[in-house]
Amino acid sequence: MNERPEIPDGWERGSVEANGIELHYCRTGGRGPPFVVSHGFSDDGYCRLDLARELADDFDVVLYDARGHGRSDAPDESYGAPERAADLLGLLDALAIENPILFGHSMGADTVAAAAVRSPDRPRAVVLEDPVWMVEGRDAPGGGSEDEGRGEGLAEQIARWQDASVEQVFEDEAWLGELAESSESDLAHRIADARRRLRPEVTRVFEAGLLDHREVCGDIEAPTLVLKADAEEAVRERERAIADNLSDGRLVHVEDAGHTVFWDERERATEELRTFLATV
Template sequence: MSNWQDGYVEGNCIKIHYYRTGDGDKPPVVLAHGFSDDGLCWTPVAKALEADYDVIMVDARGHGLSEAPESGYDPLTQAGDLRAVIEALELYRPAVIGHSMGAATTLVLAGTYPEVPGAIVLEDPPAWWMPGSASGFDPNWQMRMREWIRSLKSKTREQLIEECRQQNPSWPEEELGPWADSKLRLSEKVLNRADPPGIDWEKTARAVRCPALLVTGDNDKGAIVSPEQAEALRSLVPHLWVVHVPGTGHNIRREGFEPFISAVRGFLQRWTESR
């Protein structure tokens, strides 16, 4: 990480922080983290890809070192944030890889601004493309999350690392420090989601034109996307590739790094060869 860049861009009315492994001489890959994580939670992935790609790890608004405005914590606004970073850094049709919240952001980016990403990878996103699913956030969820965030911030970094180690024994040690740091930097403003703008998820998914990969885990281990939901997304995005990583839950790359990165490498290689 010592040679990685560390900077900000002004875009979409906020200051957005990012880390970057390269200087623009390799195909760009933008990484969008999940809720409560931040850019450096992608460190193992960035290290695995930096020899072949210019990797940009973005801190979402309210996360990491990015600005935490009072509002805008919805997939459409966050997609605008990613678009602003891509334009400010003059990245030409990068691949965008997102996890969970970041995967929802990535899907909306590709469906709303189809000219921006060159390819997308979705790591266990919320399946909001399903009929009847809701992307809103209820007050009970907000209350529970507020208590959770405050409980995290009452602990030391070392306590958080040990807690994460006990709760996630399959995670590599390299994951624990960035996870703990991200929780200590998290703003409670990320919970300001009472009235997110409506998104037509079916229409958005159908508008995706770039190569797309969905990576899924096991539902009985905590993964969100079921086989039926994966097929439903493929019906909306016919060119979607789906890779299942058995033995993993919601944090697929943390629990099955080698099969995850192998699938991503193969997908990115096909993408770069077609650029």
């Protein structure tokens, strides 16, 4: 598995030491504000190449692989939000990134939120794509690339993926196989490759648990956009109550989107993102 996704000319990629481990990254460069992406569980930075391409003309986009994912190290220690936030802040230091917009999906949203609370003066703005908010009636992500309820047996599944071909991963995850048959075949192959690169240590993400955003949101000082999956009105109302804790925040439920908001409803999600970015 030495192959790497193609990236446009002028972009860079490599590894840096951050928080005592090696993190792999890909960077678009350019003169625009830095926009740093923290992916969700079982994905890697290259799973967000489409977002990077979308924003590359206006932002210096940085994609990176979280600990235990992709081409980054898999240390024999905790994988909780505090450790992942320290990784992210270390990455910013190593790449001399100042005043970034921090974007995170699901597990990555926890990472970004924890980093924004730990170092409130660092982010220019925060974007959270379907953070996992434990509310009555909906206590786990709604499918897609991540399922927070899969802790049991996950190590065995990861071991199976490590020895699998991309085609076997498609068979293992039917939705990925369907995606591969669509116009998003390249994305499906990048997601499958990310699955094959997972290390067993990532199961410690579940051991560490999730952030309680009812408490965390009140400590995020940066302007914040929350893009949530579509949901029935009762769930939306409970999620609005959590978002109300943000000092400078906006919550948008993206119609027809599941847990992977940008993959499910890319045009709508991108429009909301760009509208927000124009204000920060």
